[in-house]
Amino acid sequence: MNFDHFSFDGRIASGIKSCGYETPTPIQQAAIPEVLTGRDVMGLAQTGTGKTAAFALPILQRLIDAEAPKQGPARVLVLAPTRELALQIHENFVELGRQTGIRCASVFGGVGQNPQIKAVRRSTVVVACPGRLLDLLNQGVITLDSVDTLVLDEADRMLDMGFLPDIKRIIKRLPVKRQNLLFSATMPNDIRKLADKILRNPATVQVANTAPAASVSHAFYPVAQHLKGKLLEALLQTTNHESVLIFTRTKHRAKNLARKLDRIGHDATFLQGNMSQNQRQRALDGFRKGDFRVMVATDIAARGIDCDRITHVVNFDVPDTAETYTHRIGRTGRAGRTGTALSFVTGEDKPMMRSIERIVDARIARNTLEGFDYDQKSPARNQPRPAKARSPRSDAGSNHRQGQKPSGRGRSSRRRAQR
Known part of the structure; x- marks a missing residue:
């Protein structure tokens, strides 16, 4: 017909x-x-x-x-x-x-x-x-x-x-x-x-239940929480993709992750709930036109983004429900095209992994990225303990303490992530 x-x-x-x-x-x-x-x-x-x-x-x-x-x-x-x-x-x-x-x-x-x-x-x-x-x-x-x-x-x-x-x-x-x-x-x-x-x-x-489209392939990537960012960077470097839509659980993580990816050259933007309408529209238009090849979003965007060139959906954080998983990955594999859904999973995500497999009606492959060091320690463990005795004057000239960014850092990336 x-x-x-x-x-x-x-x-x-x-x-x-x-x-x-x-x-x-x-x-x-x-x-x-x-x-x-x-x-x-x-x-x-x-x-x-x-x-x-x-x-x-x-x-x-x-x-x-x-x-x-x-x-x-x-x-x-x-x-x-x-x-x-x-x-x-x-x-x-x-x-x-x-x-x-x-x-x-x-x-x-x-x-x-x-x-x-x-x-x-x-x-x-x-x-x-x-x-x-x-x-x-x-x-x-x-x-x-x-x-x-x-x-x-x-x-x-x-x-x-x-x-x-x-x-x-x-x-x-x-x-x-x-x-x-x-x-x-x-x-x-x-x-x-x-x-x-x-x-x-x-x-x-x-014409369809809540099962994801058959044109989408699925993969779980077991990884420690503190290594998700590095694994994402490695996958973006090694995966052949057009546009990539990445989902996080919180708006702060979406913004920070997009800015980090943009700083290292991935032309990234973000979409989350408390942006102005003009900011949201610039991000959406740029993603649709290909000015941004990576968008990081919270679930508020799951049903609003319409971009035919999305080849990959990455669940940086696994969703709370299997239905949300379906809505997220519905952004790829559209109009007769194929798509790929990648989910970063930790030990705590096992119940949701089983729910997603039930809705997909298949066992989803557990993948690892060749050459990636999965044994890297958490940054907190790698840092040496501070000396027990310090001079009261030792920090007097410092502009920032541990865990705080220097004043002004990241402004250029913020402008680029919201252009």
Whole structure:
């Protein structure tokens, strides 16, 4: 099957071709016909399966069929959990619908609201994060009275982030008569209750469980905690890769690791929760364009990064759940390409290793890097003990004590890591 099967308008077909799409993915094959008929849909699909195009393409076709105005008022509302995902969906609508003239606006926090207000008033498709959208609605500066299609994307993620009350308030502002599409990677009870409340006789399309994509290979690298950084440097030096996405458990580790890698010449950046929107966007754009070949991120980025050139995902810190592992590695092995997932594991990670193997349904190889010295002692053990007796004046001229960086050190690397 190819996209000709759906008989899309020629302008949409041009968008499909320009995006390089050739064969519909399973979720697209299952969902597109149902959305085209105007039926409500509940889609169970993990990230990286092509679900954005699965709803964007038929929505664009229905707007053309209905001869909807191309520059507002808003007829389609897509809600997404993060700014990164909202921008990704917005870009997909723009690229696929470029020849149609249908305008799309994105709405999210962290940036000025006035340009977004103007964009919403002139757009037929609005992609939004619930918090900022509800704020604009409460101010009375936008209305959604003409919306006839609602999409909840990554609904489980939105509920995890506490957006359910906002979603309910937004839905109350929409016309009762509308098409509803809900996409989620998992189906916890709260999602099922929400689906039962807003979906009317929905078609359920389920093309994947939580198992990682078959196009991704997996490997565990047992290593002591204090050697993870050195092992990562060695692997980056010896592995043939395009772009590498590295996950850490904390935002501080993400920032510090990216700066260290950038200092030694790896063109690295980082993405974590308390960056400004401009910093986040510069990091994402640079990674997508290849200006940065390495990105270090916390799990907040797991569902927001869309970069086809990612060949390797490295779990510097093993995730807390097997499901998070699936979401992390869903950034590679996409669109028919192969990918590699490498996880640095310590003795404490054995229970999670078994959980990951269950979700992969295979035993994952335990690898070692040839020539790497796994017997290196922890730096603390290598340091000689300080002399018992020291002159009170011995440190008087020192600018920094043990464990503290000299003033000003690392400024150039910070600028490079966030450029």
